Structure formats: C-alpha cells, structure tokens
Amino acid sequence: AEGFFTYDPGFVATAACESGITYIDGGEGVLLHRGYPIAQLANNSNFVELSYLLLFGELPSKEEYVNFEKTIRNHTMVHEQLANFFKGFRRDAHPMAILCGVVGGLAAFYHDNLDITKEEERRVSAIRLIAKMPTLAAMCHKYNIGQPFNYPRNDLNYAENFLYMMFGNPCEEYKINPVFAKAMDRIFMLHADHEQNASTSTVRLAGSTGANPFACISAGIAALWGPAHGGANEAVLNMLDEIGDDSEENIQRFVDRAKDKDDPFRLMGFGHRVYRNFDPRAKVMKETCDQVLGELGMADDPQLKIAKRLEQIALEDDYFIERQLYPNVDFYSGIILKAIGVPANMFTVVFAVSRTIGWISHWNEMISTGYRIGRPRQLYTGHTQRDYPEKN
Ligand code: SDX
Numbered sequence: 420a421e422g423f424f425t426y427d428p429g430f431v432a433t434a435a436c437e438s439g440i441t442y443i444d445g446g447e448g449v450l451l452h453r454g455y456p457i458a459q460l461a462n463n464s465n466f467v468e469l470s471y472l473l474l475f476g477e478l479p480s481k482e483e484y485v486n487f488e489k490t491i492r493n494h495t496m497v498h499e500q501l502a503n504f505f506k507g508f509r510r511d512a513h514p515m516a517i518l519c520g521v522v523g524g525l526a527a528f529y530h531d532n533l534d535i536t537k538e539e540e541r542r543v544s545a546i547r548l549i550a551k552m553p554t555l556a557a558m559c560h561k562y563n564i565g566q567p568f569n570y571p572r573n574d575l576n577y578a579e580n581f582l583y584m585m586f587g588n589p590c591e592e593y594k595i596n597p598v599f600a601k602a603m604d605r606i607f608m609l610h611a612d613h614e615q616n617a618s619t620s621t622v623r624l625a626g627s628t629g630a631n632p633f634a635c636i637s638a639g640i641a642a643l644w645g646p647a648h649g650g651a652n653e654a655v656l657n658m659l660d661e662i663g664d665d666s667e668e669n670i671q672r673f674v675d676r677a678k679d680k681d682d683p684f685r686l687m688g689f690g691h692r693v694y695r696n697f698d699p700r701a702k703v704m705k706e707t708c709d710q711v712l713g714e715l716g717m718a719d720d721p722q723l724k725i726a727k728r729l730e731q732i733a734l735e736d737d738y739f740i741e742r743q744l745y746p747n748v749d750f751y752s753g754i755i756l757k758a759i760g761v762p763a764n765m766f767t768v769v770f771a772v773s774r775t776i777g778w779i780s781h782w783n784e785m786i787s788t789g790y791r792i793g794r795p796r797q798l799y800t801g802h803t804q805r806d807y808p809e810k811n
Contacts, residue, residue, distance in 0.1 A: 436623060437788075440473060440780055441614045448696035448745075452612060453477070461703045466607040466773070467491060467577050470549055473612055473780040474542075488576075494550035495571035495580065497558075498528045505562045514559035514768045515644045521555055522548075523637035530631040535786055544632045545779045552772045553577065557584030560765050578604035581772070586760060599759045602711045606752055609700045610770050612777025613748075614693070618642040618649065622778040623785055627793040632782055639778045640771050646687070649774070651749040652766040654687035656722070656757060665724040670732055678738045686733060688750030695743035704751040711755050723754050 442451040450457040453472050460469055464478075467488050471479045479487055504524050508517050529547055534540050558568050561584075569584040578600045587593035613619070621642040625635040643649035662673050676684040691698055712720050730746055733739045753766050761769060 436615065436785070438615070438781060438784060439476070440784060441612045441777070443614045443693055445691070445693035445695050448694060448699050450613070450699045457609070457699050458703055461605055461608050464608070465577075466604050466611065466776075469608050469611055470776040473776050474545055474783065490546055491550045491577065492571075492573050492580075494547055495554050495573075497525075497551050497554050501525075501528065501555075502558070502568060505558060508562065510563065510565060512563075514556070514563060514765055515640065515650075515771070517559045517562065518555060518768055518771060519637055519640045519644070521559075522552075522640055523634055525551070526631050526633040530633060533631055535629070535632065538787065541632070541783050541786060545783060548632065548636055548775050548779050552775045553581040554584060556765070556768045556772045557581060559768060560585055560762070563762075563764070576600070576604075578607060582759070585765075598711055598714045602707055602755055602759060605703070605707050606755060606769065607773040609704055609748060609752070610773035612774070612780065616648065616692075617645070618774065619778055619781050622782055624793040624795075626782045626785055627790050632779060635782055636775060636778055639774070643771055643774060644767060649749075649767045649770040651687050651747070652753045652756070652770060653763045655726075655749055656753040656763045656766070658687045659722040659725050659754075662725050662729070665721065665728045667728075670725065670728050674729070674732050674736060677733075678736075686729070686739075686744075688753075689733060689739070689746055690742070690744040691747045694745060694747065697745045698747040700748040701746040701750055704748060704755070705746075708751040708755050712758055715758055717758055720754070720758070722757070726751065726754060 440453065442454075443449065452460060452469065453476055455472070455478075460472075464472075468479060468484055470491075471484065471487050501521065501524065504521050505517060508520070525547075529544065533544065535544075554571050561568050566588055569587045571580050572583060575583055575595065579595045582595060582599055582603060583593050615623075618639040622635045622639040625638040626632070630638075646654045658673075662670060673684065674686070676682045677686045677689075708723065709718070712718055712723055717723070730750070734745070739745075752770075753763065756766050756769060757763070
C-alpha cells in the first residue's frame, strides 16, 4: 500500500499508558515495585504485604497490615452456588479453562450494583479477587482429580491456606510444610506484577471499556494462558521431560535445535520481550529452587540438573549471547512447584493467582486516574480503495 498509509500521531498515544506501579529496566535487569527492588521485597516481605504495596502505593503500617490481612482471610470463601459452575466442565478440562470461566462468572455474584467509580467499591472488588483466587484455583485442581473441595481456613496464612485447599483431604489431617509455604509465598511474590505485559495490557484494555473487574481479570487469565507468556512454566517442565537426561551431548543437541529456525523447539523459560539481561526474578527463583530442593534432599533432582546445565551451555553460546537471551521468571518456577507437589497443569493457574494483584492494581490505577477507551491503531497493509466490479 505504498503511499497509502499516512502517519497518525494517535497511533503511538493509544499504544502506551502511564503507570506508577512497576518499573522495569530491561537492559540493566531492574524490577521495582513502587520503587522497591524485587530481590529486597522477596527476601524481606511477603505476598500479602506486597499486595498492599501494589494496590495502595505504600508499605502498610503494622496496623494497616493486620487489618488488610484479616480482611483478606475473611473473604476467602466463595458463594456456595459457584461450586455448581465447576460441574459444567469435563473432569479433565485444563484448570486454566475452568479458572477463566469461573472468574468471569464471579460477575454474576458480585457485580450487581457495583459502581466502579467509587474507590471503596473498587477496593472491595480487589479484596474479593485477591482473597478468592487461591480458593477457586484449588477448586480447579480438586475438580480435576475428583476430590471434594476444601473450604478455606482462617487459621492459616495466604500461602498455607492455598496449600491446604490444594492438598488437604477429609480423610487425614494435613500438615503444613513450612518450606513449601515459604516457597509458595515467594513464588506468589515473584509473579505478582510486571508492568505492561500481555495479560496486564489485556486487563487494562478490557477495563478501559468500563467492564466489571471480574470480567477484566477473566480476560487477563485468558491472555496469560499462552505458552509464550504465563504458559511457559508448564512448557519448561515439558521441555525438561523431553530433554530427558543431562548428558553434555544430549543437552547440546537440544540447544542446537533451539537455534534451528526450521525446528519449532524453543528453550522455554528463556528470552523476554523486555529483559536483555537476567530477569531479576529468575535469580531469586533459582536461589529459592536450590533452597527448597536442598531442604528436601532433592539437590540431585534430574530435572534441576538438566535445567542448570542447559542454562550454563546456553549462556555460553553465541546465539543466545548475541540475542541477549537469558532465563526468565518461568525457567525455575516449575521445578519448585513440582517439588511442592503441584501438577504441571496447575503451574499457570498459580501464576494467575499471583498476577491477580498486579492486574487489579493496574485496573484500579486506570479507573481511579481517569481513562479513555483503549483503541490501538494499525499499520494498514491491505489494498488501496478500489471499485466493485460491474456485473456483466
Ligand atoms: C513471561 O512481558 C512480560 O513481562 C512477561 C512476563 C510477566 O511477568 O508477565 O515476564 C512473563 O511471559 C516470561 C516469558 C515466558 N515465555 C517463554 O519463556 C517462552 C520462550 N521465550 C520466547 O518465546 C521469547 O523469548 C519471548 C516470547 C519470551 C520473547 O519474544 P521476543 O522478545 O519477541 O523475542 P524474539 O521472538 O524477537 O526473539 C529474538 C530472537 C529470535 O531469533 P532471530 O529471529 O533474531 O534469529 O531470539 C530468538 C528468536 O528466534 N529467541 C529464541 C528464544 N526466544 C527468542 N530462540 C530460542 N529459544 C528461545 N526461548
């Protein structure tokens, strides 16, 4: 369409947005949440406190934290009728398919008379979503394996409650493993928010139409599911299974396949749209992986050995160096989740539980600061105008 396309300044304006929640420097490998470095938060804070920071902009005082944490605990149950929603799915439905449907369905329970222009009503919606996501996620897993749903417990913290709802069953007392609970909380923290990634941008675009927050989060879950985005953690485990053993020639063979344009094989958990350096979350995730598997006596876990050798070889390979491809947040998270006992089809669900606080914080920021409907433009590459052929 040579000469047909005229530059439209609006094109750029609709593609970008302003936000003060998360800052990323892809070249330097920097990630700040409201100004605090992710490594400092991961090592000193917890997911509930980080959720408060992302949503309200400042770390909570002790009293604010206690009240916020208590409010979340008191909103973890879901409407009893929601349980019927699950029965409409096949038992073997992917948990992300169920989660996407059920979260969208929350609108049928909590959306009536919701006035999103009122800050208090936005806050209540945010609390409901933060509190209920672990419950719904665990219900997806229980539905998949044919076990009864576990009601949340108010005597457990956020990560402990999720583990209980996932793995507890009525036949025996479930003992919380503190190593698993700490690792789960760390994973929730490392996936909480990440600027304008594909799923957060989806939530913002949906929110810009004035859609209710439950529908917007459901749209974010759908976008996150893709293997190029949140689905990568599940894809990493499948890749490690495919690689099979950590022998040098075997791993080199897969690294060579990842470089071959004619081969669809890619190193899942490697590369990033923004980072052209180490993803700072991957560093913390790798430390957590070593801690958890070390404490479980699994330091020699075959998949961990493959992952570490794969990382070493790739980071020394010119193809990856030239393209600035480094491990991202998904490279080690799956190994930790598998060690905790989370099945691979639930990995992206865990990501969605965590990212809900990022999504709803961006939604809240956009609604509260005034917004126009998002309307990205395009670079038109089609036909110039032409007349419909006369009928003969
Ligand atoms: C997340 O945006 C976010 O912030 C996302 C996220 C978040 O927290 O929300 O960080 C979460 O989505 C992390 C990314 C998880 N996805 C994966 O790990 C899937 C594997 N990675 C690739 O699909 C890819 O790296 C992407 C999608 C992550 C990034 O794609 P880009 O930036 O568009 O990179 P590209 O496709 O332009 O690649 C540049 C080059 C290409 O080679 P050339 O055409 O230059 O020869 O690098 C190659 C690519 O072929 N390449 C890879 C590769 N990733 C890119 N080659 C082999 N293996 C890979 N993983």
